[in-house]
Amino acid sequence: MSADLVQLVTDLARRARAASLVLATASTERKNAALTRLAELLPASTDALLAANAQDLAFARENHLTGAQIDRLALTPKSIAHIAEGVRQVAALPDPVGEELERTVRPNGLEIRRIRVPIGVIGIIYEARPNVTIDCAALCLKSGNAAILRGGKEIFHTNVALAALVTTALADAGLPKDAVQLIPTTDRAALTTLLKLDTLVHCIIPRGGESLIRFVTENSTIPVIKHFKGVCFVYIDRDADPEMAEKIVINAKTQRPGVCNAAEQLLVHADVAEGILPRLAQALLAHKVELRCDPAGAAILQKHGLAHRAAEPQDFTAEFLDLIMAVRVTPSLDDAIATINRDSSAHSDAIITRNAATAQRFLAGVDSATVFWNASTRFNDGFEFGLGAEIGISTDRLHARGPMGLRELCSYKYLIAGNGQVRG
Amino acid sequence: MSADLVQLVTDLARRARAASLVLATASTERKNAALTRLAELLPASTDALLAANAQDLAFARENHLTGAQIDRLALTPKSIAHIAEGVRQVAALPDPVGEELERTVRPNGLEIRRIRVPIGVIGIIYEARPNVTIDCAALCLKSGNAAILRGGKEIFHTNVALAALVTTALADAGLPKDAVQLIPTTDRAALTTLLKLDTLVHCIIPRGGESLIRFVTENSTIPVIKHFKGVCFVYIDRDADPEMAEKIVINAKTQRPGVCNAAEQLLVHADVAEGILPRLAQALLAHKVELRCDPAGAAILQKHGLAHRAAEPQDFTAEFLDLIMAVRVTPSLDDAIATINRDSSAHSDAIITRNAATAQRFLAGVDSATVFWNASTRFNDGFEFGLGAEIGISTDRLHARGPMGLRELCSYKYLIAGNGQVRG
Numbered sequence: 023m024s025a026d027l028v029q030l031v032t033d034l035a036r037r038a039r040a041a042s043l044v045l046a047t048a049s050t051e052r053k054n055a056a057l058t059r060l061a062e063l064l065p066a067s068t069d070a071l072l073a074a075n076a077q078d079l080a081f082a083r084e085n086h087l088t089g090a091q092i093d094r095l096a097l098t099p100k101s102i103a104h105i106a107e108g109v110r111q112v113a114a115l116p117d118p119v120g121e122e123l124e125r126t127v128r129p130n131g132l133e134i135r136r137i138r139v140p141i142g143v144i145g146i147i148y149e150a151r152p153n154v155t156i157d158c159a160a161l162c163l164k165s166g167n168a169a170i171l172r173g174g175k176e177i178f179h180t181n182v183a184l185a186a187l188v189t190t191a192l193a194d195a196g197l198p199k200d201a202v203q204l205i206p207t208t209d210r211a212a213l214t215t216l217l218k219l220d221t222l223v224h225c226i227i228p229r230g231g232e233s234l235i236r237f238v239t240e241n242s243t244i245p246v247i248k249h250f251k252g253v254c255f256v257y258i259d260r261d262a263d264p265e266m267a268e269k270i271v272i273n274a275k276t277q278r279p280g281v282c283n284a285a286e287q288l289l290v291h292a293d294v295a296e297g298i299l300p301r302l303a304q305a306l307l308a309h310k311v312e313l314r315c316d317p318a319g320a321a322i323l324q325k326h327g328l329a330h331r332a333a334e335p336q337d338f339t340a341e342f343l344d345l346i347m348a349v350r351v352t353p354s355l356d357d358a359i360a361t362i363n364r365d366s367s368a369h370s371d372a373i374i375t376r377n378a379a380t381a382q383r384f385l386a387g388v389d390s391a392t393v394f395w396n397a398s399t400r401f402n403d404g405f406e407f408g409l410g411a412e413i414g415i416s417t418d419r420l421h422a423r424g425p426m427g428l429r430e431l432c433s434y435k436y437l438i439a440g441n442g443q444v445r446g
Numbered sequence: 447m448s449a450d451l452v453q454l455v456t457d458l459a460r461r462a463r464a465a466s467l468v469l470a471t472a473s474t475e476r477k478n479a480a481l482t483r484l485a486e487l488l489p490a491s492t493d494a495l496l497a498a499n500a501q502d503l504a505f506a507r508e509n510h511l512t513g514a515q516i517d518r519l520a521l522t523p524k525s526i527a528h529i530a531e532g533v534r535q536v537a538a539l540p541d542p543v544g545e546e547l548e549r550t551v552r553p554n555g556l557e558i559r560r561i562r563v564p565i566g567v568i569g570i571i572y573e574a575r576p577n578v579t580i581d582c583a584a585l586c587l588k589s590g591n592a593a594i595l596r597g598g599k600e601i602f603h604t605n606v607a608l609a610a611l612v613t614t615a616l617a618d619a620g621l622p623k624d625a626v627q628l629i630p631t632t633d634r635a636a637l638t639t640l641l642k643l644d645t646l647v648h649c650i651i652p653r654g655g656e657s658l659i660r661f662v663t664e665n666s667t668i669p670v671i672k673h674f675k676g677v678c679f680v681y682i683d684r685d686a687d688p689e690m691a692e693k694i695v696i697n698a699k700t701q702r703p704g705v706c707n708a709a710e711q712l713l714v715h716a717d718v719a720e721g722i723l724p725r726l727a728q729a730l731l732a733h734k735v736e737l738r739c740d741p742a743g744a745a746i747l748q749k750h751g752l753a754h755r756a757a758e759p760q761d762f763t764a765e766f767l768d769l770i771m772a773v774r775v776t777p778s779l780d781d782a783i784a785t786i787n788r789d790s791s792a793h794s795d796a797i798i799t800r801n802a803a804t805a806q807r808f809l810a811g812v813d814s815a816t817v818f819w820n821a822s823t824r825f826n827d828g829f830e831f832g833l834g835a836e837i838g839i840s841t842d843r844l845h846a847r848g849p850m851g852l853r854e855l856c857s858y859k860y861l862i863a864g865n866g867q868v869r870g
Contacts, residue, residue: 043787043811043813046813047810047811126831126832128830128831128832132821132825132830134831134832139813141843141844142813142843220663224843224844225843225844239644239667240667243663243664245669245670245842245843245844246669247844263866266865266866269866269868270866270868272868273868273869274868277868277869363467381863385861386471387467387471389467389470389563389566389859390859391859391860392859392860392861392862393859393860393861393862394862394864395861395862395863395864396863396864396865396866396867397556397862397863397864397865397866397867397868398867398868398869400868400869401556401862401864401867401869402860406552406556406869407550407552407558407860408550408552408558418669419565419566419648419649419669419857420565420648420649420669420671420844420845420857421844421845423857423858423859423860424859424860433843433844433847434847435813435814435815435816435817435847435848436815436816436817436826436831436847436848437809437816437817437819438816438817438818438819438821438825439805439819439820439821440818440819440820440821440825441820441821442687442690442693442694442820442821443820443821443822443825444693444694444696444697444698444701444821444822444824445697445701445822445824445825445830
């Protein structure tokens with residue numbers, strides 16, 4: 023690894039740390055002024071952004087990226103306006119910093135207050151999506167955190183152009199321009215260097231595929247909040263309303279199959295499988311969903327002449343992100359809970375039942391970030407939760423679990439006031 | 447690394463994970479029954495515990511550990527009774543699991559509840575202190591977490607005897623005995639294996655010296671909550687009450703110099719250094735504290751004929767854990783805040799001042815876990831905060847910062863109830 027590169031990334035992180043101390047006590051008005059300015063600059067800079075984006079698109083075409091991959095990279099005047107609107111929404115959210123979370127007075131007279139404060143310096147490692155650059159910059163800024171952004175190389179020129187707008191907006195609002203910095207190289211060694219700077223950077227959030235997250239987890243000495251995969255289950259209980267079950271399964275599987283809160287796995291209670299599965303399978307097939315079944319499920323579909331294939335073992339823990347669903351028949355609620363706790367990614371799992379006692383056992387027993395009763399797994403989302411915006415959906419159990427909004431981008435500190443107390 | 451050892455640790459973690467799912471929904475009564483039983487078993491097993499401890503003490507003497515090190519290993523009937531009393535105190539604390547932290551109803555009718563739940567499986571890596579084994583077992587059990595304990599090799603036989611009592615107490619209360627397990631080998635490779643089992647273990651808490659914590663941080667793919675060092679500052683402001691300043695500095699430095707919340711660093715505002723420092727130095731010297739001064743501080747003490755030595759640069763970031771204090775004269779509040787944010791370990795830092803506006807600026811600007819105004823840094827402690835007991839003092843910013851009690855040993859999950867809602 024070149025000494026120059028190590029120096030470059032270390033200096034960048036030092037500047038981020040210094041900026042974070044200023045940002046931590048910056049007023050809400052000043053932070054919102056920077057966000058509002060950024061929201062103005064984005065559409066006003068459409069030509070420059072599209073020109074930078076064209077460089078990335080040309081590179082993508084030369085390197086034979088798929089059409090879907092290229093679509094994800096592309097900026098348009100409309101997508102730029104949409105990104106700017108997201109920034110305005112973040113500006114409109116309440117400032118999480120400074121909120122008093124607790125106050126107690128101890129018998130010795132010490133007053134102990136717990137106050138929400140920014141985490142400090144957050145490194146965001148993500149793949150090739152231009153909106154992420156601005157979304158993350160806006161959320162970190164509003165929550166008083168300095169951000170170090172490291173986007174995918176496929177979108178490098180676009181990110182440089184976007185980051186320049188953030189720098190301008192910060193400066194125009196009188197905030198340190200180093201509060202949001204893009205790592206100015208696509209060299210992988212820059213990332214490896216960053217992940218070891220644990221005295222300057224306080225948190226790493228990787229957003230992307232499994233191999234990126236695995237790389238970050240294995241190489242970071244900085245605490246990482248993972249946004250991992252969603253192997254999400256819907257369990258149709260013996261006491262399910264068949265129509266509701268169908269409506270929810272179709273929505274959870276097909277409304278947007280490529281996202282982490284889409285359902286991948288279906289469990290049906292054996293007592294109702296014969297009654298519910300054929301019609302449900304028909305509806306899924308009508309939505310072009312391929313069904314990969316266990317022997318019991320396959321036997322039922324076979325009898326009704328419905329298309330399916332035998333599941334391979336790995337299908338039962340798969341995140342397909344596609345119009346594919348694995349199907350199993352389960353003998354009991356307890357078996358369903360145990361299956362989910364073993365095979366799901368503990369992201370978003372649902373039960374469909376009219377039986378409240380059964381639902382309570384499922385909600386208590388399923389060890390997942392979000393557990394649904396009679397609702398689609400697709401609702402596991404910061405906007406749907408009313409958080410206003412999210413930096414992602416944490417699959418970790420420490421600090422933040424499930425949708426991460428502004429509040430989850432904060433830590434806390436204790437402020438203690440006395441009048442000369444000493445410990446005896 | 448031997449395949450057998452990997453298998454042994456992996457199997458142990460698998461059993462811990464299975465036990466954690468049972469423990470997560472165990473009743474408060476059952477958990478308290480196990481704790482109460484453990485508190486009975488400890489004094490009743492005094493002879494067996496002392497016999498096991500004697501093996502460790504013999505090993506320690508053979509290996510020429512220092513008297514202080516041997517003291518830390520030693521169990522006595524009195525220390526066993528004290529440990530049992532700690533377990534009873536944990537039993538008496540409120541159960542943190544199941545508490546509703548938030549409830550909202552969305553416009554679409556979805557009811558979203560956020561509920562406190564155990565983290566899952568927690569690995570505790572610690573050095574040679576027998577009380578830690580039982581303290582950690584009790585805190586994890588009460589908070590519904592399965593624990594994997596890995597203590598220092600110097601205390602191995604004692605820990606085996608203590609863990610056997612925990613196993614008996616769990617079984618007697620009808621809880622899974624695998625809920626608390628000691629790694630049954632002192633081989634370092636067992637630790638390295640454990641730290642990679644990120645699908646089974648959800649959190650690692652290292653307690654001990656810097657090299658242990660560094661090793662764990664560098665080798666773990668499981669999230670780590672560090673309990674690092676305390677380089678704690680007291681800043682004597684221009685508007686300090688000199689008597690209060692002396693009382694607090696003496697307490698923070700000398701009441702128990704070997705612990706993480708003891709003060710190591712003194713800053714004195716230049717305007718009052720000439721007036722305050724000589725008498726304060728005299729008091730510190732009377733408590734046998736060695737003073738390591740910057741040139742300005744040294745000049746003042748020199749003039750008054752008070753013993754001191756010139757500080758080396760590393761003294762200004764040192765955790766002495768001894769009767770040594772580094773002393774600097776600072777030109778301003780802003781310089782004091784910047785010095786602390788650069789040189790402290792962000793653990794416990796204090797200002798002494800009568801000026802409320804100055805205090806507010808210090809409390810807001812110092813980026814540390816706990817910031818004190820007119821009180822000793824020694825109060826940064828779970829018992830002093832009213833948490834009842836602590837598993838340590840986190841120096842991290844994610845999940846838990848400062849004293850970690852039962853609440854900080856928990857995560858949360860979202861439970862969502864609907865009546866057939868799907869996402870549009």
